[in-house]
Amino acid sequence: MFLVPLALTIYAFIDCLNTSDEETKHLPKIAWVFIILLFWIVGPVVWLIAGKDRRSAAGGSGPGSWQRNRRQQWVAPDDNPDFLKSLKDDRKPEAETEEERGRRDGTNPDDKAPPAS
Numbered sequence: 001m002f003l004v005p006l007a008l009t010i011y012a013f014i015d016c017l018n019t020s021d022e023e024t025k026h027l028p029k030i031a032w033v034f035i036i037l038l039f040w041i042v043g044p045v046v047w048l049i050a051g052k053d054r055r056s057a058a059g060g061s062g063p064g065s066w067q068r069n070r071r072q073q074w075v076a077p078d079d080n081p082d083f084l085k086s087l088k089d090d091r092k093p094e095a096e097t098e099e100e101r102g103r104r105d106g107t108n109p110d111d112k113a114p115p116a117s
Contacts (some may be wrong), residue, residue: 005041012036012044016051023053 016024016032024032032051036043077083 003018009040019052025051025053028034060076
């Protein structure tokens, strides 16, 4: 009977300390710490129910939906259209400079003629 309230108090205390100031509701964070520690059984329960904004940042209802949304954000470079577009954009200036060199030399970089020996 002694371990359950103690574990609940320790959990609520650590959760309160790890919570940012923007996510605490109704009272400042320091007030929640005092409530959790002074009101041994009631304080942690009140913190868990009303002290913290429990909505997930990803818009889901729990950690499972957050992880699913998080996995969808990361894609391999081969599947990422923005990355592939950036590669094409990086290559365009090189191709333009080759064409300019060919115009100055009188050769066309698209010509596939074998080099003369």
